Amino acid sequence: MLTKSKKGIFATLAVLTLVTATALTGCGDGASTSSSGDTIQIGALVDKSGKGADWGRKNEIAMNIAVEEINASGGINGSPIELLVRDTNGRNEEAVNLTRSLAGQGVAAIVGPFFSGECEVAFPQANQLQVPIISPSSAKAGISENNRPWAFRNSMTDDKLLREATPRFVKAFDVKTVVVLHDERDAWSKAVGTDDLPREFKAAGVEILNEGNYFSFNTGETNFSAIVTQVRNLNPDAIAFGGLYNEAAAFAREMERQGLKIPVLGGVGMYAGALIQQGGTAVENFVATSSWNVDSEDEQARSFVEKFKPQAAQITPADPLPGSFEANHYETIYMIAHVLEQAGVDHTTPTEEVRLALRDGFANLKDFKGITGLTSIDEKGDGIKTIYPLVVREGRFEILE
Amino acid sequence: MTESVFIFAGINIILAISLYITLSTGQISLGHGAFMAIGAYMASVMTVKWGFNLPLAIVAAAIMAGIVGVAVGFPALRVKGIYLAIGTLGLGEVVQVFFHNFKYTGGASGISGMSGTTLYLVWFMVALTILFAWQLTHSRIGWAFKAVHEDEVAAQSMGLNITYLKVTAFGVSAAIAGIAGALYSHYIFFIDPHAFGYHTSLLILFYVIFGGAQTFWGAALGALVLTLLPELIRGMQEWRLTFYGILIMAMMVLRPQGLISHDTINWIKDFFSKKSLPKTKATEEAG
Amino acid sequence: MLLLQQLINGLMQGSIYALVAIGYSLVFGVLNLLNMAHGEVFMIAGFVGLLLILALDLPIYLAIPAAMAAAALLGVIIELLCFRPIKKEFHLAPVVSTIAFGTVLVSLTVNFIGSEPQVFPAHVNIGDFSVGGILISGTELLMFAIAITLMVLLTFMLEKTKTGRAMRAMAENEKAAQILGVNVKRIIITTFAISAALAGIAGILVGLRFGVISPFVGATIGLKALAVMVIGGLGNIYGAMVAGLLLGMLEAATVVIPGLSPYVDAVIWGFLVFVLLFKPNGLLGTRVQAERV
Numbered sequence: 001m002l003t004k005s006k007k008g009i010f011a012t013l014a015v016l017t018l019v020t021a022t023a024l025t026g027c028g029d030g031a032s033t034s035s036s037g038d039t040i041q042i043g044a045l046v047d048k049s050g051k052g053a054d055w056g057r058k059n060e061i062a063m064n065i066a067v068e069e070i071n072a073s074g075g076i077n078g079s080p081i082e083l084l085v086r087d088t089n090g091r092n093e094e095a096v097n098l099t100r101s102l103a104g105q106g107v108a109a110i111v112g113p114f115f116s117g118e119c120e121v122a123f124p125q126a127n128q129l130q131v132p133i134i135s136p137s138s139a140k141a142g143i144s145e146n147n148r149p150w151a152f153r154n155s156m157t158d159d160k161l162l163r164e165a166t167p168r169f170v171k172a173f174d175v176k177t178v179v180v181l182h183d184e185r186d187a188w189s190k191a192v193g194t195d196d197l198p199r200e201f202k203a204a205g206v207e208i209l210n211e212g213n214y215f216s217f218n219t220g221e222t223n224f225s226a227i228v229t230q231v232r233n234l235n236p237d238a239i240a241f242g243g244l245y246n247e248a249a250a251f252a253r254e255m256e257r258q259g260l261k262i263p264v265l266g267g268v269g270m271y272a273g274a275l276i277q278q279g280g281t282a283v284e285n286f287v288a289t290s291s292w293n294v295d296s297e298d299e300q301a302r303s304f305v306e307k308f309k310p311q312a313a314q315i316t317p318a319d320p321l322p323g324s325f326e327a328n329h330y331e332t333i334y335m336i337a338h339v340l341e342q343a344g345v346d347h348t349t350p351t352e353e354v355r356l357a358l359r360d361g362f363a364n365l366k367d368f369k370g371i372t373g374l375t376s377i378d379e380k381g382d383g384i385k386t387i388y389p390l391v392v393r394e395g396r397f398e399i400l401e
Numbered sequence: 402m403t404e405s406v407f408i409f410a411g412i413n414i415i416l417a418i419s420l421y422i423t424l425s426t427g428q429i430s431l432g433h434g435a436f437m438a439i440g441a442y443m444a445s446v447m448t449v450k451w452g453f454n455l456p457l458a459i460v461a462a463a464i465m466a467g468i469v470g471v472a473v474g475f476p477a478l479r480v481k482g483i484y485l486a487i488g489t490l491g492l493g494e495v496v497q498v499f500f501h502n503f504k505y506t507g508g509a510s511g512i513s514g515m516s517g518t519t520l521y522l523v524w525f526m527v528a529l530t531i532l533f534a535w536q537l538t539h540s541r542i543g544w545a546f547k548a549v550h551e552d553e554v555a556a557q558s559m560g561l562n563i564t565y566l567k568v569t570a571f572g573v574s575a576a577i578a579g580i581a582g583a584l585y586s587h588y589i590f591f592i593d594p595h596a597f598g599y600h601t602s603l604l605i606l607f608y609v610i611f612g613g614a615q616t617f618w619g620a621a622l623g624a625l626v627l628t629l630l631p632e633l634i635r636g637m638q639e640w641r642l643t644f645y646g647i648l649i650m651a652m653m654v655l656r657p658q659g660l661i662s663h664d665t666i667n668w669i670k671d672f673f674s675k676k677s678l679p680k681t682k683a684t685e686e687a688g
Numbered sequence: 689m690l691l692l693q694q695l696i697n698g699l700m701q702g703s704i705y706a707l708v709a710i711g712y713s714l715v716f717g718v719l720n721l722l723n724m725a726h727g728e729v730f731m732i733a734g735f736v737g738l739l740l741i742l743a744l745d746l747p748i749y750l751a752i753p754a755a756m757a758a759a760a761l762l763g764v765i766i767e768l769l770c771f772r773p774i775k776k777e778f779h780l781a782p783v784v785s786t787i788a789f790g791t792v793l794v795s796l797t798v799n800f801i802g803s804e805p806q807v808f809p810a811h812v813n814i815g816d817f818s819v820g821g822i823l824i825s826g827t828e829l830l831m832f833a834i835a836i837t838l839m840v841l842l843t844f845m846l847e848k849t850k851t852g853r854a855m856r857a858m859a860e861n862e863k864a865a866q867i868l869g870v871n872v873k874r875i876i877i878t879t880f881a882i883s884a885a886l887a888g889i890a891g892i893l894v895g896l897r898f899g900v901i902s903p904f905v906g907a908t909i910g911l912k913a914l915a916v917m918v919i920g921g922l923g924n925i926y927g928a929m930v931a932g933l934l935l936g937m938l939e940a941a942t943v944v945i946p947g948l949s950p951y952v953d954a955v956i957w958g959f960l961v962f963v964l965l966f967k968p969n970g971l972l973g974t975r976v977q978a979e980r981v
Contacts, residue, residue, distance in 0.1 A: 048638065048639050049638070049639040049641065049642055049795065049798065049799075050798075050803070051803060051904060052803065053639065053798045053799075053802065053803035054802045054803045054804045055803075086635075087635075087638060087639060087641075089641075089642070092589065092596065093405075093409055093589070094631075096405050096589060097403055097405045097406050097409075097632065100403040100404065100405050101402075101403045104403060117511075117593065117595065120511065120513060120590070120591035120593075121589050121590055121591050124513075124516075124590040124591070125405075125590075140510075146513060146514075184501060184502070184509060184949075184950035185498075185501045185509050185594070185595075185950075185953075186509060187509045187510045187511065187593060190508070190509045190510070191510070212946075212947070213946040213947050213949075214949075215943065215949050216949040216950040216952070217949075218908075218952070218953075220902065220904060220905070220908060221908075222805075222894075222898035222899075222900060222902075222905075223701055223898060225697040225700070225701070226694055226697045226698065226701075226939070226940040226943040226944070227943055227949075229690065229693050229694055229697060229943075230690075230694075230943050230944065233690050246804070246805055246900075246902075249900075250898060250899075250900065253898070253899050257816060257823070257825070258823060274804060277807065278805065278807050278899075278900060280810060315802060316802060316804060318807070319804075429780070476961075476964075476965055479964075479965065479968045480964050480968045481968070483716075483722060483918070483922060484918060484922070484964055484968060484969070484970070487914055487915065487918040487960070488918070488960065488961055488964045490911075490914075490957075491915065491957035491958075491960040491961050491964075492957070492961055494953050494954070494956075494957040495953075495954050495957050495958050495961065497953070498950075498951060498953050498954035498957075499954070501950070502950060502951070599911065603787060606780075606783075606784065607784055607787070607788075610780050610781060610783075610784045611784070614780065639795075639798075639799055640795075640799065642791055642792075642794075642795035643792050643795040643796060643799070645788075645791070646788040646789065646790075646791040646792035646795065647788075647792055649784065649785065649788035650769060650770065650785050650788045650789055650792070653770070653774060653778075653781045653782070653784055653785035653788070654769075654773040654774060654785075657774045657775060657778035657781035658778060
């Protein structure tokens with residue numbers, strides 16, 4: 001009896017030793033960054049291992065390009081930027097833990113997190129710890145507004161994007177009737193699908209054929225056969241789609257299969273090169289709203305796309321072009337550098353002063369010229385950016401006139 | 402490691418002990434995320450919408466989750482083993498859909514603005530939960546739970562009221578999970594139904610089985626180790642989940658009974674009594 | 689016409705659930721244990737099929753058996769890593785261990801291939817045909833046919849062949865079966881291989897039908913198939929088939945009935961809870977299994 005239990009203890013000890021050993025070796029590369037004293041540190045929260053892993057890895061590439069460019073041209077008032085990238089795994093608890101630990105390490109600001117759910121929990125922490133936090137991707141309305149004065153977003157919420165895009169869409173395709181689709185369980189999709197899209201279509205005088213019965217799908221779903229059959233039966237002129245590009249592509253393929261050929265309007269989450277890559281010919285006449293145009297003639301934008309492509313090709317070979325999230329990540333680093341430069345900050349400035357300068361600088365940011373065009377921060381802490389309604393024509397995004 | 406890690410660790414310990422209590426009567430629940438959700442939402446509505454203070458909200462969360470737990474406990478009597486596990490999992494999904502569509506608590510958009518949970522409060526509640534679990538396992542009802550687990554028919558023939566015991570276990574367990582939910586929501590500031598899906602329920606099962614389902618100490622240790630582990634292996638970056646999974650698999654092979662079993666507790670007791678033994682001998686000889 | 693098309697849509701989706709659930713059921717019927725990594729086997733088989741099609745330009749009639757073989761191999765690995773080394777008295781350990789293995793498979797896929805869904809080339813699609821205005825997918829019909837055929841074959845095997853009889857003997861009483869000369873280890877391995885191969889064929893066919901495969905699809909399909917197995921009655925192959933088709937049609941029905949589509953999960957899981965309340969052993973479950981835990 002005793003020997004048996006002893007064996008058990010040894011096994012337990014063995015496992016615990018294994019844990020500690022890896023923990024110690026693991027800590028090595030994670031902790032080495034905090035000691036450097038002649039740089040300005042910026043924290044970044046991305047999802048590199050969860051559902052958004054491909055996004056997170058590409059976000060990191062975009063930010064690194066910006067950091068390299070800024071450092072090559074002398075840094076911020078002579079002090080180079082050091083980027084501390086942390087992986088949230090897309091989990092809210094991790095976003096909280098990492099916001100706190102980055103704040104504790106004395107970063108000037110935190111870029112991220114990626115998902116709106118993570119922002120909901122990370123923003124209050126940053127606000128409490130008095131560290132500026134800027135998400136380049138979250139699009140759910142009201143999150144920065146609830147966490148004044150330290151939280152910002154360099155992204156455009158869908159209500160603003162669709163206000164401009166919907167009338168153009170209605171006019172371009174002569175739309176009289178639409179059917180609305182969204183994911184009832186996803187906060188962003190629900191906001192776009194039950195509030196923004198219906199409101200704008202009604203304002204444009206379009207009839208919603210499934211009023212009071214918006215079709216709901218599950219994010220991650222690929223089988224849209226039942227929904228498409230039902231939509232086809234209602235025979236609308238167009239579809240209002242509150243979902244991400246993955247679901248939009250799956251929906252498009254099913255539309256094509258069942259012979260339904262009508263234009264589709266979606267929010268910012270539907271704009272991605274992967275929409276065309278996954279949807280092929282089926283996504284023709286899909287219109288997504290964005291604040292980034294990958295074909296921009298702007299010199300800095302073109303140089304960014306060229307630098308980004310080869311690195312991103314290692315992660316998503318079929319879709320190596322930067323999307324709006326990557327462009328916003330790149331731009332956010334430049335924004336931070338711009339504000340700090342204006343405030344005369346370098347690595348000797350005490351952390352509290354750097355953070356205050358960033359907070360006030362961001363709150364008053366007007367017409368900042370970046371690769372997505374001119375950006376201002378409104379009184380809610382959200383970005384006001386240039387709007388591009390983009391339509392898929394012959395396998396390419398074009399600006400919808 | 403930052404404060405928040407220890408706050409989540411404390412909350413997970415409470416959840417693990419909560420699941421241990423249902424397991425100690427031989428009932429497996431994969432729906433504990435739902436009880437946590439009910440506690441979290443109840444407490445959040447109390448503080449944010451109705452203006453009560455946090456301690457009162459925690460009590461209300463425990464009562465509300467406990468009532469639902471008892472309500473689930475009765476039909477659970479009819480279902481056993483894997484059927485019960487999957488049935489409770491289903492119930493958890495139904496509760497999630499309910500909160501997704503419940504406008505009063507924000508539906509899919511969630512509810513925000515809760516605060517007040519501190520490290521001291523969490524670990525005070527952990528201490529209370531451990532004390533409660535200790536009292537429970539050493540009480541008559543605790544022994545009765547064990548008897549039901551070992552052999553239900555025999556326990557019944559000995560005059561134990563199986564219905565009462567099993568439903569009580571479910572109710573008490575759910576109430577404790579509700580407390581954990583209240584603490585969680587008032588630390589993380591914002592909750593939406595996604596936070597309490599089957600993933601959460603399965604994680605709680607991980608804690609208990611990894612640490613050892615035979616004693617509540619095992620459940621608590623499992624929660625502590627598995628919450629701190631991802632922080633410790635952060636340097637492995639995107640390979641962390643792979644490692645986490647392999648470690649758990651290895652553990653199940655080496656110690657399917659978990660880190661701590663009855664034998665471990667006995668061994669620790671032996672160890673300390675043996676240590677004191679030579680001492681007394683020595684003093685005797687000296688005397 | 690609309691309803692008939694929706695009925696077909698539901699039946700086709702249901703045959704996917706049935707195929708995965710039959711695999712679950714087979715392992716459970718013999719071992720009384722759950723293989724929670726079953727959904728991930730489905731996912732891996734889809735990726736193996738896709739990689740073979742992309743890399744070797746394999747035609748689908750070869751890619752399908754290859755994906756099945758890969759899945760079967762994975763099933764054997766799961767048995768060797770998560771079930772064999774763990775004594776039967778610790779019946780929750782394999783549940784935890786297989787969930788962990790599922791996590792490892794997803795994490796490896798995300799790290800080596802990526803988190804985005806991967807696209808099947810358009811030319812491998814089997815295509816559709818239309819009968820009196822009703823659109824039927826060739827892939828789905830194949831899946832439906834396979835599910836029915838396999839159900840019949842498996843029943844025949846369990847009833848008539850030596851291996852099948854050994855499996856059933858083990859389901860009743862493992863010790864007794866061993867004493868009677870059944871090679872327990874071989875039977876268990878065979879069961880896992882067959883079960884995983886079923887998930888494998890479902891995985892690649894779903895990939896072909898919908899054109900993409902995602903690393904995270906396993907959790908969704910695995911959970912639904914688990915519900916199907918329990919509704920049908922644990923370890924009952926006919927039950928899994930009936931419940932699978934039923935659930936597929938129930939899902940389509942939530943789209944047809946106005947206002948019900950946001951509640952699709954509540955309908956499915958509520959149906960499961962409802963069935964368990966009135967038939968605690970599932971619709972077609974007869975033996976009282978899984979007494980323990």
